[in-house]
Amino acid sequence: MSNTVMLGRIRRMVTVSLDGVEVKVPEGSTILEALRGQGVQTPTLCWAPNLEPVNACRVCMVEVEGSRVLVPSCARAVQDGMQVRTDTEKVRHSRKMVLELLASSVDLSQTGQDVQRWMREYGVDADRYGPPAAAAEEGERDTRQPGHHHAPDGSTAETVAQPVKVDNDLYVRDYARCIMCYKCVKACGTDAQYTFAIAAAGRGFDTRIATEYNTELPDSACVYCGNCIGVCPTGALKSVVEHELRETGEWDGENETVTTTICSFCGVGCNLDLHVQHNTIVNVTSPSDHSVTHGHLCVKGRFGFQHVQNLP
Incomplete structure (x- = not known):
């Protein structure tokens, strides 16, 4: 030996x-x-x-x-x-400009507390490059041509000013909040799931996240692991539960508690972080430093929690 x-x-x-x-x-x-x-x-x-x-x-x-x-x-x-x-002044100016450009083109209102703090810290003026995207009312999104926003050069983009895509029971795609960070593409691809259900499509102002041949999500290669949700920084991808709570004004992120447990669906031993609001599980994530999951889960681990609280 x-x-x-x-x-x-x-x-x-x-x-x-x-x-x-x-x-x-x-x-x-x-x-x-x-x-x-x-x-x-x-x-x-x-x-x-x-x-x-x-x-x-x-x-x-x-x-x-x-x-x-x-x-x-x-x-x-x-x-x-x-x-x-x-x-330095050069660094601060650069960060402020990037955040201002993002805030004026997409809705950053559902980003985490860190992003909101950075915007305050760098004195971000979301009006500097035009009306902030977050100021647009929901009705305005729907009255524009679906899925398109007219750019200065006359071309159109599909990453802003479009209705929320709700075509399954697990998660929604609100691309009016998408900043094209490519994290969802990486998580769906070689960094985690190897499903390759989504990728960047188009060029220039028309660049967007799309399924293969732009099919509906249920007809794509998506396996609903939700790892794209787990890495999205802006709320462009979120669970149906979170989306509905936000739509009704019942979302209470400030009073949310997180409890770590072990998934019971199989013997792999994935750690789950249960996000609870008002004694109800609203989301499930996994610690990025966990040696088994590295922050990624399967469809059962991320979405299979209804039986715990006996939801209809």
Whole structure:
């Protein structure tokens, strides 16, 4: 019998300067990982701890000495002697502009508390590039040509000003809130599910998230795992339960409690985070750092909770 003990890859430590503070981090780490290790809460929208970075939102940009332009902290690897600055005027201006562009084109009203805090912290003026998308009433979405928004060049986009897509009993697609962060595409593809039911379609202003051949979701390859919901940062994808509660004004996220348990549907041992409002389960997620799920679940784990509370 072999006595060989398998160890993880040994990485040397490198020294980087983060806002003037020298720290040692493992070689190969990203700047964002180094910052989070020091408690620096860098804004992110397209990044998730259980997905490969896609560099789409550009909110996490930082200044690196010697670099001509700002760099995405979520993807740029640290180098020995690197000097990083996260709170310069150039960085703050860049983050503010990105958030203003997003807020003026899509509805960010259902993003998490972090995004709302960043918008306040950077003094975001959602009116700067036109009326904020969040100010549009629901009736206005429906009176425009369904699924299209006229861009300055006369082309149309399908990511704003369109009705909510409700074509199944588990989750809805509200693409008026979509910022094209590609996290749902990654989760549906090689980063988690390998179903490839959705992808980015179109070009330019017409770029959008779509199923294959733009079919209805029940006719697509979707297996309803809901992993796209788990990574969506803006509420463009959400459970039917959450959507209905928000529509009726009964959503109470501020008083929501989260309890961790183990899924009982099989013996894999997935951890479940039960999100409860008014003694009722409204959503189920999984911790991104859980060694079994890495934040991803199957259809039973994410949506099979009705029997617990005997809902009709």
